[in-house]
Amino acid sequence: MVDFQLAPEQEILRQTLAEFARERVRPAARAADEAGAIDPQLVREGWELGLISAPVAEWMAGETSTRSALTGAIAAEELAWGDLAIALRMLVSSLLTLPLIEMGTDAQRRALLPRFAGQNPALASAAVVEARFDYSPGELQTRARRIDDGFVLDGKKCLVPAVEGAELILVYAASEEDAGRRRHDAFIVPADSAGVARRRERNMGLKALETYELTFDGVRVEASGRLGGERAVNYPRLISQWRAGLAAMAVGVARAAFEYARDYARERKAFGAPIATKQAVAFMLADMAIEVDASRLLAWETAWRLDRGQDAAVESELMRRYVANATLQVTDSAVQVLGGHGYIREHPVELWLRNARGFCAFEGLTMV
């Protein structure tokens, strides 16, 4: 029933993106972090591989979609192994395109998808997270009020990536319908809509990625702007997909940190022997390896269920809790294995620790 053998094309994809991450993404990571900006040429190189356009082009060609959450998880892990900020920047438009392909109405898909089909796709983003201590994607405070010809959005979002230059933002909000019964929806909002205000955030990690706080103050959205139209979306599935993508990226960051610490420990000598031969370090490395694999298994389980059209609400909840903590632990251990070297910016582990810290914040507290 369970099969961990990747399909040949998944294996080629993994190897190709691993190579791309090793040769192009990783070498650019430190400079991007220091500069607080990512070289647009590098992002275009990622797009030329078809990261955004491939599933869109498939839909336009009327082909059966070969897209799968598992394949997406494999790609996300490899790119994030190179660098989390750059990976997110390359993939950000898919936060709109993938839900659109799967859950949009035909009219929405025909109107919006073509501009994401080329090698220089339009930019889109998604506004999910809210800066509240009791934030949960199942109880959003951003509200969509129905009016005659559409909706009015009010609320505040944070950690919205790459808003600068984005044409469209997929805004997750609670809408009230049917005698006050609450449900959740996603709305396709032009970034330049009246009533949308933005403020760039200054974060502990992900410095290379611009993230924004977005305020929606009476923003009007046409009726056709609700993803999925009257049928709306399968919201739990949408959230599970979002979480699976993030978790796969967290696995990539954790794996990067583990591999770096392992290789360092094999080279670095203390008291005449590589520190990897010392139990205190060896045990730590073993724990890190276990956490990376366990995290990947949880991420793959959620993706596997999604690919079979099964509900993954529980699995994705367990996954995000575990993976966020494990990634933080692994990246922290990597800094520890490197000792004093781990704390200075000449090694990447401090950058990975800062980036990993976010996984506990992207989706509310890991304590709840």
Added chain:
Amino acid sequence: MKILVPIKRVPDPATTIRVLADGSGIATDNVKWVINPFDEIAVEEALRVKEKQPASEVVVVAVGEPAWQEQLRTALAMGADRAVLVRISPPVDTGAVARILARVAADEKPDLIILGKQAIDDDSNQIGQMLAELLGWPQATFASKVELADGRCTVVREVDGGLETLSFPLPGVITTDLRLNEPRYASLPGIMKARKKELKEIPVETLGLNLAPLLKVRRLASPSKRQAGRKVASAAELVSLLHSEAKVL
């Protein structure tokens, strides 16, 4: 224009190689396998010809075990049109590979064969030359620039002390040097399309060739560890050590 590109499966250059204790080969557990980097350059060059002459066909061919399909599929994902795997079990020496490739070339009748100047595992640097000889075709090895026009191929090669330019009428054989090009990454659509492309397997027995090896690998050994350097007090001591210990003077 039909271009045949022979490729070899080799350990990833980033992998640490461990020689088996009995010296019979290398440990293959946990080894990542890739297309020989020089052959990848050959695939890229063939694809660039196809981009200029869209009617061209690029056929990749490998001589090896079923697992070699992976590397053929990767070449298909980069953009090659179809693949041929001649199935054979090791050990296979360079002469046998050249004879098999010559037979495949006789069947496929390509205008041009492009392959790496050597494989990074055994560094033999023989297949291209042997293949040209068996086919009776002209050859240009270590190509750093390739141009095709009017049924002729012009190749620039890096030689000691400068550049040499060769020109020959097609068909012919080219082996690639490192600086010829920078191979592309397979794209996502390319990877998906590769699934539907033809990958033909030919059991080597059906070719009826005499493949008795002329070459036998007797033993593999790891290079000896480099000794740490030593500081000497004076030039006189250095000269004396070079004479008495290193015995180079």
